[in-house]
Amino acid sequence: MNHESSPAGPANGGLSCADARLQASAWLDGEWPSSDPLREHLAACEGCRAAVDGMRALSARLAPLRFDAPARDLWPGIAAAVSRRRDPASRGEGSSRRPLVLRAAAALVGCAATLGLLTALEGRDRRAGGGGTQAERTHWPAALHDDGGGAYSLRADFEGQLLALLARENGGRQEDGSKER
């Protein structure tokens, strides 16, 4: 809309071009009455008439985008997603209630093994005269944290995480019950 604007005045319905265009936009949507000031402004102002034509043409150009159904039925995916969230056991990851304790134990064993591996690697590094850059050495624990997820973040937070896992096992039933309604 490059059309020049004018301030409000008696010759243009007492409306500024900015107000006239704002009102015309809502009028095109059937959300603003076709008032005398607006009619008078549009009759007197070529710029605003062109602006209204532009907005009208824009609506017509947007119309073909209105109907856009998905190419396939999305319901099976939605139903499966709801079921997975309601019953974590159906994820097929062995994440049902009882095995959670076993998973915690497995995490403990996994961490112990990883710690052993890390210690061995660090020992090898030391024996090899500190092979690898400082960045590589400090990256190891970070990488383990990223790949293994929360349960494998080592040392200081491991014990806390294990306790949290066990607390979730104890408190989980109540929490899920309220969600399930």
Add this chain to the structure above:
Amino acid sequence: MEPQEQDDDLIARLQAGDLGALESCYRLHGARIHGLCRRMLGRDHAEDAVQEVFVKVIERAAGFRGGSRLSTWLHQVAVNHCLKRLERERLRRTLEIPASAACRDGEERLRAVDDREQIERALSGLAPEQRAVIVLRELQGLDYAEIAAVLEIPVGTVMSRLFRARTRLLEQERMRTEGPRALGALPT
């Protein structure tokens, strides 16, 4: 059954966690919600978004207070989901536009497809908040009161935001068509 009664029945069943009610809801409103997600997020993200929206619908039905139509509330859940996703993934730049398959067609059809792509591109170039009002008004056909309810903003803000979004779209189009001339370049 009257639309309001149908809404009330569906909402009550959704609140009870009835998966059948969610399916009815999807069959009734899924295509429109897909259209909304498609225009807000782009084709590649639309189907995932629809799935996530309907999961939220059944999980959040208990929080639906009534006072608006079910379709309005569904739009609210969907728009909020899209805006959050846009914020998270910073998909604010121009979305991928499907390549035109119209090269075999006649000149007129080619122009129509080209125009559709142009307007899609212009729409995807709007800021998410402006895109949302245009999509809700021009594509979903909601009135100002419904848009105000969906976006939780006053009706006056709907009016001004919509006007600004239209102005922006028209400016973009003008830049596209008149840009080279404005820069003094010869048309090719």
